[in-house]
Amino acid sequence: MTSPTVESALPRVPLTPNQKRGFLAAWGGWTMDGMDSFIYALVLVPALRDLLPRSGIPATTANIGLYGGLLFALFMVGWGIALVWGPIADRFGRARTLMLTILWFSIFTLLAALSTGVWSLALFRFLAGVGIGGEWSIGASLISEEWPEERRTWGVCLMHTGYYIGFLLAALANYFIGSRFGWRYMFVAGGSPAILVAFLYNRVHEPARWKKTQAELGAKLAMHSSFLKLFSQQYRRRTILNSIYLIASIVGLWAGSVYVPTAVTYLAERAGGTAMSAAQLASLSTGILGIGTIIGAVLTPLLAKWIDRRTTLAIFFSLMFVFLLLAFGHVFYMKTAALDWFMICTFFLGLGGANFVVYSFWLPEQYGTECRVSAFAFTTNVGRFAGAGLTFLVGAGIRHFQTLGIPVALTALAFAVGLSLLPFGEETKGKPLPA
Secondary structure, three states, X not given: OOOOOHHHHOOOOOOOXXXXXXXXXXXXXXXXXXXXXXXXXXXXXXXXXXXXXXXOOOOOHHHHHHHHHXXXXXXXXXXXXXXXXXXXXXXXXXXXXXXXXXXXXXXXXXXXXXXOOXXXXXXXXXXXXXXXXXXXXXXXXXXXXXXXOOOHHHHHHHHHHHHHHHHHHHHHHHHXXXXXXXXXXXXHHHOOOHHHHHHHOXXXXXXXXXXXXXXXXXXXXXXXXXXXXXXXXXOHHHHHHHHHHHHHHHHHHHOOHHHHHHHHHHHHHHOOOOHHHHHHHHHHHHHHHHHXXXXXXXXXXXXXXXXXXXXXXXXXXXXXXXXXXXXXXXXXXXXXOHHHHHHHHHHHHHHHOOHHHHHHHHOHHHOOHHHHHHHHHHHHHHHHHHHHHHHHXXXXXXXXXXXXXXXXXXXXXXXXXXXXXXXXOOOOOOOOOOO
């Protein structure tokens, strides 16, 4: 029989008003992040069909694949640059930096609705990525530090469901707005999170842990020292491994799962569906993807308590490996019932996508308060650069092979690498959050 963990041994403490508001800010921001991230996936084909000719580029299937991959890559480069938010949050506070990131991506998502060509859309998506990339690391760290020890794992897992509820909101918006009024109105809807900032501004206070560290270290708590701490002898090994794990997850999400709506659009058109029905089926696939991941997010704290952090992540990695190969390498090329089977695979891709939920509590458990957000931001965002390059290669592969399936299926290999390295990760089950 295993010994009781720290979480199970502590009494259940009610949440304070600030803990509830902090959760609402983190969950709401992450929900809008998920909505924003998938808006582009849903409107990729109609937006590029409109904007490529305006930029003097024929809107062929090959060019849509190439430029779609390029825009995904630029978005991820912006997301990667968002690692700068980590040292800012460690130095100036979690709550105020969180509000700034939400406001940032809201503005540039709204501006994307005014794009006059493919390059202006690329610029706005790049800048939106800078804001979106900061929200996860700050929100998860805020909840980890603010919530009681025995409830923080559940807190960050529940926060992470917001990202996939954002998928559902994006799917609903595309079903009722995008399919009827066009892709520009989808970006208008994506600019709505600024309202959340207006509501919560000055209502969320900084965690006591951060205030204590700020008081103890004072001027020593500089942004560069928080960042350099990640590569000290204490943290260097885990920082490198965590970054590799995130590269696998990011490649699988952005080069794989995000292409689900595009794949469904092509499958629906191949089956003789109209543009509107194809858009609605793409929305349905996004909804299925989101539901699968929400279920995975709810199961994650139970798995992590029953087994451990590394094995939980390995389960989700295995699901992504199998169903990326199956969905894009086989089902996409089936002559009959391809759309039905692809939808089934989409659910399991969504379930496997809950691998990101594990990082929400596992990464904060590995670092001290003085560098926690810097570590989270670095490890979750540095992989965006590798993901950006690989996603661009996927787009180039689509253009070269004149097909979507095989290039995306090959991204499953990233999860094979991640699985081989997981035994070397830092196991933190049963340990309290470091001071």
